[in-house]
Each structure stands twice: as structure tokens, then as C-alpha cells.
Amino acid sequence: MENNKILEINNLSVEFLSDGSVVRAVNGVSFSLKKGETLGIVGESGSGKSVTLNTILRLTESPSAVMRGEILYNGRDIFRMRKSELFKIRGKEITMIFQEPMTSLNPVLKIGGQIAETIYLHEHVGKEEANNRVLELLKQVELPNAGKRMDDYPHQLSGGMRQRVMIAMALACKPQILLADEPTTALDVTIQAQILALLRKLKREYDMSMILVTHDMGVIAEIAERVIVFYGGCVAEDAPTLELFNNPLHPYTRKLFGCIPRIDTQPNRLSVIEGNVPDPARLPEGCLFHPRCDRAAGRCRKEVPPLSEISPGHFAACHFSVH
Amino acid sequence: MGRYIARRLLIAIPTVIGVFLAVYFIIRLIPGDPAAIMLGAKATDEQIEMFRRQQGLDEPLSVQLGIALRNFMTGDLGVSIVSKRPVMALILERLPRTVELALWGIGLASVTGVILGVTAAVFRGRWPDYLITGASTLGMSLPSFYIALMLLTLFAVQLRWIPVIAVEGPGVSRFKTLFAPVLTMVIGNSALTLRTTRSSILEIMRENFIKTARAKGLDEWAVLFRHALKDAAIPIITVIGYNLAGCFGGAIIIETVFSRPGIGLLLIDAVNARDYAVVQGTSAFISIALIAVNLLTDAVYGLVDPRIRVEAAGG
Incomplete structure (x- = not known):
């Protein structure tokens, strides 16, 4: 089973030092990508999803960035590679497309x-x-x-x-992994659909694995086989796409679905998740989502819920999702 | 592009005539009769009167201007009252020295400026950056006549490496006549190029396509030289063009300090002798050179940035 994983990210954290304060963009993220799999990462702006993706190729490296954890590509830690080895992987084995095609x-x-x-x-x-x-x-x-x-x-x-x-x-150069950072966000809806269809077709033809970052659940439903929900630089939920859409376990994921307009229900007001994404320079204690969560209890304010497997292949980081 | 350049050339005509007129009146505002200066203190009034008639200086100013302007339009810059030689011949004789100084000076200043600017950008916020930008402040704030005098004192008087009068001769190679004047230009002109290069590169390095270039697997030097530098080139070329245009004015000072017989020294000597035709001809020549440099700069923009080519073709 193990060598089935082409990319494995263990306990990744990325911090940026700016003007004396520490911005914790990614906080102990772990997930893996199977060979041939299309993985979607979804989350709000500032949830750390883009930083995570860029860090896979060490594109976030700068004197003010501190990175911890490991990123194993075919078992080798990308963080420990020499620059010359990294340059051989960038653009050849792992490649990337970005959000802003115009620039x-x-x-x-x-x-x-x-x-x-x-x-x-x-x-x-x-x-x-x-x-x-x-x-x-x-x-x-x-x-x-x-x-x-x-x-x-x-x-x-x-x-x-x-x-x-x-x-x-x-x-x-026929890459093993394609990283797509919001590849359709800046495009018209019709063009979006074309680009997604193209990516799906090429992924099959080139026999690649793919990670696609987006804030659009529609894009996820269109293309991803498995979804990871990011919140405050952590993984909130990780599940096969169909399972996640049918049975979201994390309160944040449920609320996200509540924000999507549906054609088959009454045209009520769309629900809104109260509050804001946590400021990565001042993260709350305990569960990062507790200030916005309806179910938050005393335990949520103190203990960080671990990401645990609730049902086979379905992980969630919530004290209540176990029940 | 051809139409664009043609239009620019048409606009240049009134500019040149404007410069001609301005110089014409300003030089005549300087006190001193050219005839009296020419003939010296011992000349009699009759001699001065005769000289004025010969040179046409007794005609009304409007008539003189009309003749001068007509001659200028036909390419006749007149004859020097001092050396009695055609002004055009004087200019062409002196021109190679000034062009040589300008090309070496601005060429080396640009290369130095770009290299130091890139270095400062790469080492941003560390000691090489502070050293380079600090030195550039010095280069920008020192006036070129001061730099020239200091270099002359150091190399000609103290070390005796170069002659005090920058003219080739036995034991004086071309390099020795060029060295200090060119160094003066490099010190004065590289500073702005350097600062522009540094800030332009730093700005470009934040662009998205730089991340794309890194994601391709290019190393930092390739990202810098194959991608960033070409994108950062427009402001750098603007400054180099500005320096090249300004160096004709700078040549007046540098050639005077180093006694280098170029266009600048020709102009200064002519002003001192009230040699109207030479002042007139030289300044018109310098203004035409300036316009040519500006046009050249614009043409280079198009070579570097394809987006400018489109605008120029459309306009």
C-alpha cells in the first residue's frame, strides 16, 4: 500500500515572519496523494491551501519563511534535497499552474x-x-x-x-504530478468548464496525479476524487468526494455547503458563516473553528481536535464528529 | 513604426529652430562686442568699424537673424570669426573626441550601473546592498566638475599617470587621454542607472511570471538574467538614454577640466570669444544630437518590449 503514495506530506507547517509578528499560514498539515489520483483542496482565502501547494515545490522559500515537517516525493524529502536536485524536479516531475493566467x-x-x-x-x-x-x-x-x-x-x-x-x-516534460493553484478562478464560467474538461482529459492521457486547489465546491465536484477541506492552515476534513458531499462531518464543511445556492430548493436567503477566517498572526486556542461554530463546547476552546478516521477513508478534525 | 518615427522627426524641426532662436538671442545678451574682443585692446575705432561691416555685424538684428536662419536651414552654419574656418568643419573635426568620450563614458557607466544594480537587488538588505546604494548616493551628489578636478589632481598631478592636457602625443596613448574623463562620467552617470536597475529588478521579482520561471526549474541566476532583466529593461533604458542625452552637456565641463579638445571645449571657447557662429552652430548640433538620442531610446523600447511595438504600430 505504502508505495502507492506518490506524495506524502507529514506535519507541514509554514510560518512567515513579518514586522516582528509570526504569521502561521500552515499549521501541521498531513495528507497524501496516491498515484493517478486527483485530489481537491478547498478552503477560504487565507486558509493556507495555496501556501501548502506552493511549498511542495519550495516556492514559498524566502529568508522570512520558516518551514517544518516533511514532504516526501517517492519517499524522498523535498525539504532535504539540494537545490540542484530540486531544480530537476521542478518543471519536470512536479509542475504547477497558477491562478493568474494574465500575469x-x-x-x-x-x-x-x-x-x-x-x-x-x-x-x-x-x-x-x-x-x-x-x-x-x-x-x-x-x-x-x-x-x-x-x-x-x-x-x-x-x-x-x-x-x-x-x-x-x-x-x-510529462510530469508525475500537476499542481493546479486555482486554475480557473480568474476565468469566465464557460472558459472555466473548458479548462476543467481539458485538465481531466490530459490527466488521463498523461497518467498524472493532480492536486487542485480551489475555493469552489463546484470545481471540486467536477474533477476531484478526494477532497481535503482546509481551515486556518489545518486540515478540517479529508474524504472521498462523493462521501464528503453526502455526509460532511466537520461543522465547517457543513456550513460551507450551506453557502452554496441550490437550484432544487426554495429561494431562501443563502446562509452565511458568521465571523471571519482566523487571522494567521493571532490564531485562537483549541479548535480553530470554535469561535464560529454552533456546537462549540468548553473542550473545543482548549483542546485541538486531532484529525481522526471516523469511517474508512473519511477523516475529520472535530471533537463531536466521532459520535 | 516608420510612420511613428517620421512624426517624431517632424516634431523635432520646430524644436531645433526654437533652440537656434534661443541661443541666438541669449548669446547676444552677453556683454562684449565680438569685434572689440577679436581685434584686441589696441584696435582703433575705424578698424573695429571695418571688421563689423565685413562680418555683417552692422546690419540690424532682424536682418542678421534672417540671414543666419536661412543659412542654417540650408545646412550652412557660417564661418568662425576667430579661426576663419567653416563652423561645420570645426564641429566635424572635434566631434570624434566627444563621441568617443560619450560612448565609452555612458557605455561603461551603464554596464557598471546594471551590474551593481543587479548585485544590490540580489543582496537586498544585506551589506553589499548597503555598500552599493551608499556609494551611489555619493556618486549622485558629487558634481561632475568636482569629480573631474579630484581625478585630475590625483592622476595627473600626484601620480603623473596621465597628462594634464588630454591630447595624444609622444608617450601619451589614447587610453591615457580617455581614462580620467571616462572615469568622471562613469562615477557621475552609473549611480542613477544602478538605482533604477535595483528598484526595477526588485519590482519585477515580485511578479507572478517569476514564480512560473522558478517552477520550471530555472536556478536563480537564470530567473534573473533570462527573465527579470529583460522585463526590468524599460526604466533602465530610459535612464541610459537620459544619461546619454545629458552627457553632451556634461562633456562641456569634463572637456574643459581635462583640456580635451571636443565639442564641449569648442563651445566654451567660442562663448568666451563671442564667436557667434560657432556658439550657434555647436548648440544647434548638440540639440540635434539630443533629439536623435531620444528617438533612438524610443526605438529600443520597441525592441525590448513587444507591447510597445503594438502601440506604436497602432498610433
């Missing part, structure tokens, strides 16, 4: 060249072969007029087209 491509370089750069970096190929591969990739991501577009600059493309270029860049 994620270098505006002064041609898109074909930006994709080819990744190929040259990780493989010894000639110019002609690299060009052919770029063209092939652009066709795979269904960029219209791929042949002519290679010499275009990013500003000549729409947001959806740029995200396709980003995906082509991420796939250039």
Missing part, C-alpha cells in the same frame, strides 16, 4: 519560447525537435491556430488561451 507568463517573451525553455532545461533536444514538441503540446491543450500562435506574445492571447499555454508548459 503568469513573461510578457516580453514569445509563448513558444517560454514552453521550449522548460524542454531545453530538462532534456537534451535540438531546436527542431523542441519546436515540434511545443506545437504538439499547444495542439493538445486545444489552442486555436497553434502553429501561428507559437510566435505570439502573451498580451496577444485571452485569459483562457494563456491558461492553456500555462498547462502546455506544465505538461512539457
Whole structure:
């Protein structure tokens, strides 16, 4: 069973030091990604989901960041890798696409060249072969007029087209894992659906594993096989998608579903989760969700609930979910 | 792009004429009769009168201006009353020295500025950054005549490495005549390039596409040189263009201190001798050079940033 896990994150925490205060963005997160699996991570802004994803490739590294825990890729800890080893994994074995397609491509370089750069970096190929591969990739991501577009600059493309270029860049060296950080958030709804369909298709064709971060339950339902719910830089719940939608255990997850409009119910007011996401510079004691939770009791204010397996494959971090 | 440059050239014509007129009147506001200065203290009134007639200085100002402007339009800059030689010939004779100084000076200042600026950005908030930005404050605040005088004292008087008069001759190589004037320009002009490079790079390094470049597996140096520097180039090129345009003015001071016979020294000597035609011709020439440098800077923008190319083509 163990070697089935391509990525395993154990007790990861990420803190940023800013102006003398400590911002605890991620607080002891553990989860794993199986080979070939599509994992969705959902949470509000500031819940630490993007930081977690970026930390997998050590992209959050800076003099003011403190990272603890381990990130095992095929059993090897990414934190302990030398830079030269890390650079071989970035862009080749684990690749990433970002939330802002409008600004994620270098505006002064041609898109074909930006994709080819990744190929040259990780493989010894000639110019002609690299060009052919770029063209092939652009066709795979269904960029219209791929042949002519290679010499275009990013500003000549729409947001959806740029995200396709980003995906082509991420796939250039046939990665094992694709990390997608809110890949559809900045796009129109119709384009969102196209990009999600494309990701699903390519994931199958390339036989990759994928982690997709989003704040959109609809996107999760569309693409993920398993979901992790983030709250305040911790895992609140971790379950197969269908199970989570049918039987959410954590009060936060339940409230999240309460915020989604449904077409088959009375048009009442949408429910709102009172209060705010905890400030990562001043996290509450005990369960991070207790200030917003209806069921919060004395124990919740003191003890941090552990993430425990409630039913097979379904984990939740709540003192009450055991019952 | 062609139409854009043509339009810019058309706009340049009134600018050059404006400079011509301004210089024309300002030089005549300086007290002193060119005839009296030319002929010296012993000249009689008759001699001065005759000289004025020969040179056309007795005509009304409007007539003189009309003639000067007409000649200028046809490319005739007139004849120096001191050396009796055509002004154009004087300028062309002196030009190579000034161009040599400007290109080496601004070229090296730019290379130094960009390298130090990148270094300061990489080591942001650590001692190399403080050292470099601190030194740049010094370079920016020292006036170039002071830097020039200090270098002249050090290298020509104390160390005797270079001649006091920067003219080639036996035992005086071209390098020796260029060294100190170029160093003066580098000290004065690299500071702004350096600061612009540093802040521009730091700004670009926060952009999303830099994260994309890192996620590709590029190391920090490749991220810096293959991605960030090209994006940071526009403000850097602006400053280099500004420095290049300004260095013609700077050449006046530097050439005077180092007694280097270039355009700047030609202009200063002509002002002192009230050699109207030379002052007029040289300043018009310098203003045309300035406009050319500005045009060149704009053209380079388009080479570096494809988004500017589109605007220029559309406009």
C-alpha cells in the first residue's frame, strides 16, 4: 500500500515572519496523494491551501519563511534535497499552474519560447525537435491556430488561451504530478468548464496525479476524487468526494455547503458563516473553528481536535464528529 | 513604426529652430562686442568699424537673424570669426573626441550601473546592498566638475599617470587621454542607472511570471538574467538614454577640466570669444544630437518590449 503514495506530506507547517509578528499560514498539515489520483483542496482565502501547494515545490522559500515537517516525493524529502536536485524536479516531475493566467507568463517573451525553455532545461533536444514538441503540446491543450500562435506574445492571447499555454508548459516534460493553484478562478464560467474538461482529459492521457486547489465546491465536484477541506492552515476534513458531499462531518464543511445556492430548493436567503477566517498572526486556542461554530463546547476552546478516521477513508478534525 | 518615427522627426524641426532662436538671442545678451574682443585692446575705432561691416555685424538684428536662419536651414552654419574656418568643419573635426568620450563614458557607466544594480537587488538588505546604494548616493551628489578636478589632481598631478592636457602625443596613448574623463562620467552617470536597475529588478521579482520561471526549474541566476532583466529593461533604458542625452552637456565641463579638445571645449571657447557662429552652430548640433538620442531610446523600447511595438504600430 505504502508505495502507492506518490506524495506524502507529514506535519507541514509554514510560518512567515513579518514586522516582528509570526504569521502561521500552515499549521501541521498531513495528507497524501496516491498515484493517478486527483485530489481537491478547498478552503477560504487565507486558509493556507495555496501556501501548502506552493511549498511542495519550495516556492514559498524566502529568508522570512520558516518551514517544518516533511514532504516526501517517492519517499524522498523535498525539504532535504539540494537545490540542484530540486531544480530537476521542478518543471519536470512536479509542475504547477497558477491562478493568474494574465500575469503568469513573461510578457516580453514569445509563448513558444517560454514552453521550449522548460524542454531545453530538462532534456537534451535540438531546436527542431523542441519546436515540434511545443506545437504538439499547444495542439493538445486545444489552442486555436497553434502553429501561428507559437510566435505570439502573451498580451496577444485571452485569459483562457494563456491558461492553456500555462498547462502546455506544465505538461512539457510529462510530469508525475500537476499542481493546479486555482486554475480557473480568474476565468469566465464557460472558459472555466473548458479548462476543467481539458485538465481531466490530459490527466488521463498523461497518467498524472493532480492536486487542485480551489475555493469552489463546484470545481471540486467536477474533477476531484478526494477532497481535503482546509481551515486556518489545518486540515478540517479529508474524504472521498462523493462521501464528503453526502455526509460532511466537520461543522465547517457543513456550513460551507450551506453557502452554496441550490437550484432544487426554495429561494431562501443563502446562509452565511458568521465571523471571519482566523487571522494567521493571532490564531485562537483549541479548535480553530470554535469561535464560529454552533456546537462549540468548553473542550473545543482548549483542546485541538486531532484529525481522526471516523469511517474508512473519511477523516475529520472535530471533537463531536466521532459520535 | 516608420510612420511613428517620421512624426517624431517632424516634431523635432520646430524644436531645433526654437533652440537656434534661443541661443541666438541669449548669446547676444552677453556683454562684449565680438569685434572689440577679436581685434584686441589696441584696435582703433575705424578698424573695429571695418571688421563689423565685413562680418555683417552692422546690419540690424532682424536682418542678421534672417540671414543666419536661412543659412542654417540650408545646412550652412557660417564661418568662425576667430579661426576663419567653416563652423561645420570645426564641429566635424572635434566631434570624434566627444563621441568617443560619450560612448565609452555612458557605455561603461551603464554596464557598471546594471551590474551593481543587479548585485544590490540580489543582496537586498544585506551589506553589499548597503555598500552599493551608499556609494551611489555619493556618486549622485558629487558634481561632475568636482569629480573631474579630484581625478585630475590625483592622476595627473600626484601620480603623473596621465597628462594634464588630454591630447595624444609622444608617450601619451589614447587610453591615457580617455581614462580620467571616462572615469568622471562613469562615477557621475552609473549611480542613477544602478538605482533604477535595483528598484526595477526588485519590482519585477515580485511578479507572478517569476514564480512560473522558478517552477520550471530555472536556478536563480537564470530567473534573473533570462527573465527579470529583460522585463526590468524599460526604466533602465530610459535612464541610459537620459544619461546619454545629458552627457553632451556634461562633456562641456569634463572637456574643459581635462583640456580635451571636443565639442564641449569648442563651445566654451567660442562663448568666451563671442564667436557667434560657432556658439550657434555647436548648440544647434548638440540639440540635434539630443533629439536623435531620444528617438533612438524610443526605438529600443520597441525592441525590448513587444507591447510597445503594438502601440506604436497602432498610433
